Amino acid sequence: MIAGVLKEQLGENRVSLVPEIVKQLVKQGVTVWIEPDAGARAYYPDDSYIQAGAAVKSAHEILQQADIILSIQIPEQAAWQMIPPGKVVAGVYQPLYNAVLMQQWADRQLTTFSLDSIPRTTRAQSMDVLSSQANISGYKAVLLAAWKYSRYLPMFMTAAGSIAPAKVLILGAGVAGLQAVATARRLGAVVEVFDTRPAVREEVMSLGARFIEVEGAADASAAGGYAVEQSANYKEKQQAKIAESIAKADIVITTAQIPGRKAPVLITTDMLEKMKAGSVIVDLAAATGGNTTRTENNDTVVHNGVTIIGDSNLPSSMPADASKLYAKNVYNFLQLLIKEGDLVLNFSDDIVQGACITHSGTITNERLKQAESVKP
Template sequence: MILGILKEPSPETRVSLHPEAVKVLTASGNKVLIEKGAGESSFLSDTTYLEAGAEVKERIAVLKEAEMIFQITPMDASEHALLSKGKYLFGVYQPLVAKDLMKTLAGTGVSLFSMDSIPRISRAQSMDVLSSMSTVSGYKAVLLAAANLPRFFPMLMTAAGTIAPAKVLVIGAGVAGLQAIATAKRLGAVVEAFDTRPSVKEQVESLGGKFVEVPGAVEDTGAGGYAVEQSAEYKQKQSEMLEKSIIKSDVVITTALIPGRKAPILITKAMLEKMKSGAVVVDLAAANGGNCEGTQNNETVSIDGITVIGNSALPSTMPQDASKMYSKNVQNLLKLLLKEDQLNLNFEDAIIKGTCITHDGAIVYEPLLK
């Protein structure tokens, strides 16, 4: 197969395939083309890719010659016409949100594999882009909070007196939340965490956090590890319990998302008004509307003396390791799709079926069809 790696549009700094993956793919008989300068923002030179066995070409040549095309960010609409029927496209497309784009891509005849749709089953863990990138986001969210907080994270015993540790609340104990808990604990903060899934309590406590539990949550084991919509009664109890933790916290990190829906508002402006002056909120759900009322995506704003950082693209701030992790996820998916340099498109396989969004001129992704 001929694989093509495209350069990402700014501000994305990652690259789809790392030279380590390129070396493996070319050694197994594939041909890899890469757009000139595609790895520069990840500190990977064209020379490094050439040494790994890739051919460096202009973008138009990669789009025309490659059978499989890799770009994390959805391609520009003007380039869809260059995608001839039978090509395979890989990226992060949010199919349940970008429904019109899915129809457009289906019309081109390309087969789209959206890496954010990898089923959350044990066999697919090595391909799970969302988990990999959430690890980066959770880690970086704490560093951002620490950099913007006008006080120390750890307890300090100094000649000038004792400095109490910062209090951190993490809302949502998925992969990003758990990484945030671990990182905040390493920096010496006192950490609390909330999640609608009681099953994560043990994980939170194993990392040194205190679990804030609101009785009565509904948990769906078939939701792939995501939270599900809760009743109005539960939401009221949740809001009251969370408010107590929010107003005493120096830092709040929110990660709560429900697939295909607007992010739930968990921090209201009324809660912000009660928080300590100088406190910091890092909202990782900003791209989906945010968990904090007043969050602006890709912006840092001050609301009643509280710094609210809206950023859902933190992996791009750590492109070296984020690219390597993303690339490994893609490489593992390709192990399933490519057998001895030949495409193995087996729709009986749950991973292939769950990741393929469009194929042969139609939308085939079941959650979108429903």
């Protein structure tokens, strides 16, 4: 079995495998090929891969000959069109947002594993790329906001006077939100957290933050760890609560996303205009529309004195550690596919089946089959 690692396009600094993981795969009888400089932006030079037992090969060779092709983001069209039928590709492809492309890959007889579709079960925790990367996003979001914010985060008492601590509001208490809470608290901020799931109250409070609860949320227990759509009545009460807190906030971190849908707008223009001048919002849902009415993906805008940073790929800004964690997730997933150095697709395994999007010319993912943009 040959596992090939492509160099990501500009804008993505991570790499699918790091030398430490390559060494483990080689011991299992897997041949690993790396595109030149694939790990350079994550500070893993080609020499480190060669020392780990990999071979440096051109993108053309990898696309044509590797049995499984690893690329975090979707390769450019000219690249994936070179992949012969029957090959396997694996990465984070957001299939519910890229349904048409997934159908094209199915038509080309490619087997696609999208690791963001791995079932969020106890057994799959070691392969959960969403969690490992969201942890980084939550951490970096607070640091980015602190850098942009024009005042201190902690309380300071000096001979020249006292500085009150910054007030941080975090919308969403998933992995990213909880890490944002922990980071903001370590920096000395006062933190409030809003989430539609009352079950996360204890986790939030254990980190030293105040939990804002709105009654009447839809039950998310059957959503596999994801958020769910809420009723119009709940949304109205939700916005009233958020408006009350956001007017006092200095920094806001937003993380709310619903798989396959546009991100819910939690911060309206009216709310933005009532925020304090100099306050900062970091919107981690920017890639799917954003949680504010003024979010621009991969851009920073200033509205009425409020700085809004739209960035859904903060892990790319910490590529060394992000790649290390991602590569470990990939390695653990590959253990389900590698048998004595060969690639074996065991679809009786619920994790393998759940992560598979296309196989044998068809869409295999049940959620994607129901997407309107997929051809019948």
